[in-house]
Amino acid sequence: MSMDIDITLTVNGERVAERVEARKSLVDFVRDDLGLTGSHVGCEHGVCGACTMRVDGVIVRGCLMLAAQCDGSHVETIEGLSDSGEVADLQAAFEQRNALQCGYCTPGMLTAAQELLDQAKAKQSVPSRDEIREHISGNYCRCTGYHAIVDAVESVAKARAGVKS
Amino acid sequence: MKITADSPPVLSVLDRPNSYIGRAVPRPNLQRLTQGRGQYISDVTLPRMAHVAYLRSPHAHARIVSISAEAAKKALGVVAVVTGAELAKVMTPWVGVLTHLKGIKSAPQSPIAVERACWQGEAVCAVVARTRAQAEDACELIDIAYEELPAVTNPETALDASTPVIHASLGDNLCFERKLDVGEVDKAFAGSHAVVEATFVTGRHTGVCTEPRAVVADWNEGEQRMTVYHATQAPHMMQNLFAKHLDLSESQVRVLTKDVGGSFGIKVHTYADEMATVALSKLLKRPVKFVADRIESFVTDIHARDHRIKGKIGVTKDGVITAFEIDDLTGIGPYSVYPRTSGIEANQVVNLTGGPYNCPNYRAQARVVFQNKNVMCQYRAVGHPIAVAVTEGLVELAAAKIGMDPLEIRRRNLFPDDGYPAQTASGLKLEQLSHHEALAHLDTMINYAALRAEQAALRKKGIYRGIGFASFIEVTNPSAAFYGVGGAKITSQDGATVKLDAQGAITIHSGVTEQGQGAEAVLAQCVASSFGVSMERVRVVTGDTDNTPYGGGTWASRAAGIGGEAAWQAGKALRGNVLAVAGAMLQAKPEDLDIRNGIVVDKITGAERLGLDELARVAYFRPDTLPPGFQAELMVTRHYVPRAWPFAFTNGIQASYLEVDTDTGFVKLLRHWCVEDCGTIINPQLVNEQIRGGVVQGIGAALFEQCLYDERGQMLNGNMADYLVPMAVEMPDIDCGHVVSPTADSELGAKGAGEAGTAGAPACIMNAINDALRPLGAQPLTDMPFTPGKILQALGKV
Ligand code: FES
Ligand code: FES
Numbered sequence: 024m025s026m027d028i029d030i031t032l033t034v035n036g037e038r039v040a041e042r043v044e045a046r047k048s049l050v051d052f053v054r055d056d057l058g059l060t061g062s063h064v065g066c067e068h069g070v071c072g073a074c075t076m077r078v079d080g081v082i083v084r085g086c087l088m089l090a091a092q093c094d095g096s097h098v099e100t101i102e103g104l105s106d107s108g109e110v111a112d113l114q115a116a117f118e119q120r121n122a123l124q125c126g127y128c129t130p131g132m133l134t135a136a137q138e139l140l141d142q143a144k145a146k147q148s149v150p151s152r153d154e155i156r157e158h159i160s161g162n163y164c165r166c167t168g169y170h171a172i173v174d175a176v177e178s179v180a181k182a183r184a185g186v187k188s
Numbered sequence: 189m190k191i192t193a194d195s196p197p198v199l200s201v202l203d204r205p206n207s208y209i210g211r212a213v214p215r216p217n218l219q220r221l222t223q224g225r226g227q228y229i230s231d232v233t234l235p236r237m238a239h240v241a242y243l244r245s246p247h248a249h250a251r252i253v254s255i256s257a258e259a260a261k262k263a264l265g266v267v268a269v270v271t272g273a274e275l276a277k278v279m280t281p282w283v284g285v286l287t288h289l290k291g292i293k294s295a296p297q298s299p300i301a302v303e304r305a306c307w308q309g310e311a312v313c314a315v316v317a318r319t320r321a322q323a324e325d326a327c328e329l330i331d332i333a334y335e336e337l338p339a340v341t342n343p344e345t346a347l348d349a350s351t352p353v354i355h356a357s358l359g360d361n362l363c364f365e366r367k368l369d370v371g372e373v374d375k376a377f378a379g380s381h382a383v384v385e386a387t388f389v390t391g392r393h394t395g396v397c398t399e400p401r402a403v404v405a406d407w408n409e410g411e412q413r414m415t416v417y418h419a420t421q422a423p424h425m426m427q428n429l430f431a432k433h434l435d436l437s438e439s440q441v442r443v444l445t446k447d448v449g450g451s452f453g454i455k456v457h458t459y460a461d462e463m464a465t466v467a468l469s470k471l472l473k474r475p476v477k478f479v480a481d482r483i484e485s486f487v488t489d490i491h492a493r494d495h496r497i498k499g500k501i502g503v504t505k506d507g508v509i510t511a512f513e514i515d516d517l518t519g520i521g522p523y524s525v526y527p528r529t530s531g532i533e534a535n536q537v538v539n540l541t542g543g544p545y546n547c548p549n550y551r552a553q554a555r556v557v558f559q560n561k562n563v564m565c566q567y568r569a570v571g572h573p574i575a576v577a578v579t580e581g582l583v584e585l586a587a588a589k590i591g592m593d594p595l596e597i598r599r600r601n602l603f604p605d606d607g608y609p610a611q612t613a614s615g616l617k618l619e620q621l622s623h624h625e626a627l628a629h630l631d632t633m634i635n636y637a638a639l640r641a642e643q644a645a646l647r648k649k650g651i652y653r654g655i656g657f658a659s660f661i662e663v664t665n666p667s668a669a670f671y672g673v674g675g676a677k678i679t680s681q682d683g684a685t686v687k688l689d690a691q692g693a694i695t696i697h698s699g700v701t702e703q704g705q706g707a708e709a710v711l712a713q714c715v716a717s718s719f720g721v722s723m724e725r726v727r728v729v730t731g732d733t734d735n736t737p738y739g740g741g742t743w744a745s746r747a748a749g750i751g752g753e754a755a756w757q758a759g760k761a762l763r764g765n766v767l768a769v770a771g772a773m774l775q776a777k778p779e780d781l782d783i784r785n786g787i788v789v790d791k792i793t794g795a796e797r798l799g800l801d802e803l804a805r806v807a808y809f810r811p812d813t814l815p816p817g818f819q820a821e822l823m824v825t826r827h828y829v830p831r832a833w834p835f836a837f838t839n840g841i842q843a844s845y846l847e848v849d850t851d852t853g854f855v856k857l858l859r860h861w862c863v864e865d866c867g868t869i870i871n872p873q874l875v876n877e878q879i880r881g882g883v884v885q886g887i888g889a890a891l892f893e894q895c896l897y898d899e900r901g902q903m904l905n906g907n908m909a910d911y912l913v914p915m916a917v918e919m920p921d922i923d924c925g926h927v928v929s930p931t932a933d934s935e936l937g938a939k940g941a942g943e944a945g946t947a948g949a950p951a952c953i954m955n956a957i958n959d960a961l962r963p964l965g966a967q968p969l970t971d972m973p974f975t976p977g978k979i980l981q982a983l984g985k986v
Contacts, residue, residue: 033660044321045936046321047321059224060227060228060230060231061223061226062224062557063228063230063398063399063449064230065400065482065908066482066907066908067481067482068482068612068908068909069909070907070908070909071398071482071908073398080729082318097501100224101223101224102223102224105222105223105224114219114222117218117222118214118215118218118219119214120223120873121214121706121873121874122216123221123222123396123704123879124447124450124703124704124705124706124877124881125221125397125447125449125450125451125703125704126218126220126221126222126226126447126449126704127228127278127397127398127399127449127450128398128702129221129222129224130222130224133222139695141775145656152921153917155916156916156917156919157916157917159916160834160915160916160917160918161915162916163396163398163908163913163915164398164882164914164916165395165396165397165398165450165881165885165913165925166398166450166451166704167877167880167884168877168881168882168883168884168914168915168919168920168922168945169884169914169915169919170919171877171880172878172916172920173916173921188190
């Protein structure tokens with residue numbers, strides 16, 4: 024009843040060739056087929072952001088994209104962002120500020136925040152607390168109430184811009 | 189911004205050298221989670237593991253006429269299709285009652301419905317397959333014939349003679365009823381200068397944990413042993429229940445929790461589909477995994493807070509509260525949830541209403557009725573948000589009626605700080621609270637006078653801002669009075685086992701569990717402080733019934749106050765044992781020695797005498813060099829349970845500042861404050877984050893969250909697009925303040941902090957909205973959630 028498709032892609036810098044069901048979502052693919060369980064599944068309908076990852080440099084909802092659509096793409100998950108050191112300062116700020124409790128939203132939250140920080144860097148600006156809140160509003164966190172997350176992202180934005188907090 | 193301690197450390201007698209008590213140290217185990225390398229139950233895979241999907245009743249109430257599964261059984265990857273009747277041979281049903289809730293009744297509930305489905309979403313058939321997708325595909329091939337039965341969906345008429353009875357064996361739809369009449373209520377109302385009545389509605393809502401419920405059950409036929417990887421708050425409770433209903437001994441069941449993606453009371457109950465998954469593993473002799481998807485979470489995760497309360501308050505013209513009266517009606521599901529029951533929430537509403545106030549006259553009635561909707565049970569701050577909404581709503585309405593400032597009326601009625609121990613009209617025993625100090629602290633923190641001035645100035649410009657308050661008390665550190673006395677195998681005590689390893693580092697095993705609140709950090713702080721090592725030398729193990737002391741887990745804000753005390757005591761005891769070894773090695777008196785920063789020192793001079801690594805080396809590998817007859821004991825266990833007080837009540841007050849757009853009905857939250865008193869603060873950062881997260885959960889209930897049902901018992905908004913939860917952009921910054929009144933029941937003096945935020949926030953938001961709209965002559969809003977439509981209605985605009 025289902026169709027299989029061969030895909031070849033790069034995931035966290037590794038070349039991967041797999042046969043996937045056409046209906047399989049990207050997040051199920053990285054979790055179940057590649058064992059990259061840092062990307063989480065919270066709703067499977069594009070609302071919670073727990074599955075946020077990067078495809079060809081842009082953040083996507085891993086539950087709204089099919090693995091088959093990623094043939095030839097570069098996919099980056101939290102494991103890759105961690106190992107490359109790209110978000111090390113953001114992770115450290117989250118840990119210091121207790122900007123995570125259960126941690127289920129955290130990989131998606133970090134990935135979304137990193138996008139904002141990249142945009143801010145390109146504009147050579149520091150996002151306001153309201154802008155931070157706006158940007159992470161596609162990522163649901165039930166535990167923290169968001170305040171600590173905003174603090175952590177704000178501190179990194181300032182540090183990266185060389186602004187004293 | 190403040191990246192480290194956002195509150196100054198609180199010093200106390202617990203401040204040993206190198207003490208971590210009162211310090212905002214980061215949690216030791218976070219990198220795993222920030223790197224996406226945690227292990228949630230949804231991540232667990234085992235060899236030969238199969239996946240189960242449940243076919244769920246589309247009807248709120250229906251007889252299951254037939255189940256045709258031939259095609260499904262032959263489908264690709266399918267291992268088994270199992271009905272309720274088949275599973276009943278493996279697992280016994282349960283009844284959710286407690287003996288201390290007099291008269292509570294419920295009907296036997298099965299892991300999978302047998303003959304009859306009683307709510308939309310109840311599992312009626314299980315399909316086990318090699319993948320979840322294959323299991324779901326096969327579900328599509330199953331044909332179930334239903335005969336729809338009338339659904340009971342209106343609590344107001346649930347007890348009418350003309351309403352069908354859901355469980356004929358029970359005689360009626362009443363699950364539980366409680367009445368209380370203390371003091372002279374009628375006389376007090378008659379002697380009041382003003383009496384205010386209002387009907388409050390708290391919307392049925394649910395936890396929406398980011399990680400849905402998940403369980404992997406692994407029955408090993410060779411070992412005759414069940415291992416359950418379970419996202420639960422209470423592993424030992426679940427061990428007992430799995431064993432009991434599979435007819436096994438508890439030693440045949442091991443429950444492991446690992447990381448849990450949020451729980452908030454959602455993951456502390458018996459869920460039929462989780463019980464079924466465990467039974468399926470036993471039946472099929474292989475690991476079976478179940479992870480609820482979001483849609484099934486909405487119709488099966490417990491709901492909570494579906495209450496309608498008629499409330500009444502009397503006051504004198506001087507603002508003295510003369511009496512409270514409430515009539516609470518709550519519609520639960522078709523079953524009282526096992527084992528904590530669905531009666532506790534209403535019971536708590538009766539216990540807690542009027543709780544902060546020194547008012548001897550109180551009458552209450554609460555009725556809990558069965559409904560053909562998803563089950564209701566305890567969710568973060570059980571009953572508190574409802575009781576606080578009624579109490580604080582009435583207090584502010586009364587203040588408005590007699591023209592008194594809302595903080596002033598509280599000052600005149602809150603239990604005096606020097607009047608403890610005290611007892612509420614409902615009989616709650618209060619050890620030591622600090623309502624007045626908390627209120628004074630809040631008054632300063634929000635700069636109340638200036639805020640009122642700003643509000644008045646903006647009103648002239650047509651901008652309507654409101655300031656609302658909510659005083660509250662919170663139940664924490666429960667003793668056996670909560671569940672144990674009612675016959676449930678839910679332990680209130682907890683234990684900690686601490687051991688010195690062969691390199692002189694510490695491992696602690698604790699019966700409480702980590703749900704993200706920071707329990708493991710608190711345990712590490714306690715044991716590091718009382719033993720005398722740096723936190724880096726402490727490893728914490730929780731969530732494994734094979735390897736931790738018997739304990740209650742995490743609920744009712746007990747992990748820090750109870751689990752922390754056990755850890756503190758265990759660390760102290762191990763220090764004594766280690767110093768005995770050091771004394772023997774150094775030919776010194778143990779009482780002249782101490783352990784500081786991982787080194788045995790001279791207690792008076794602080795001079796370093798012996799490293800723990802060397803001590804451990806000798807004790808483990810060269811015990812022959814120790815004096816004859818001396819035995820080193822380098823692993824100790826201590827347990828703790830509150831005995832002097834049934835509960836360690838905490839208190840606090842919240843304030844909300846918000847703006848209502850009177851054209852659209854939208855509410856913009858500008859700022860939120862909470863001052864609370866959880867006794868000794870072990871980690872101010874963790875306390876504050878519990879408060880903040882809790883406040884936002886309460887705000888969700890006040891403004892957005894509601895499980896909407898139609899009259900046929902169909903949930904109308906069971907997905908995350910239609911059921912609204914708070915997102916970052918709508919939430920305000922939240923400031924926290926503290927007063928510290930330690931409990932004398934433990935050496936640590938810590939009470940719980942996990943639920944205070946959720947307890948007070950909805951009332952606070954309600955009062956702020958009504959404060960904003962009062963000059964416009966709007967009807968007071970008391971029906972949560974306060975959607976733009978309801979606000980416009982109150983303003984008479986729609
Ligand atoms: S799982 Fe993808 S947005 Fe929720
Ligand atoms: S930390 Fe638990 S959902 Fe965000």
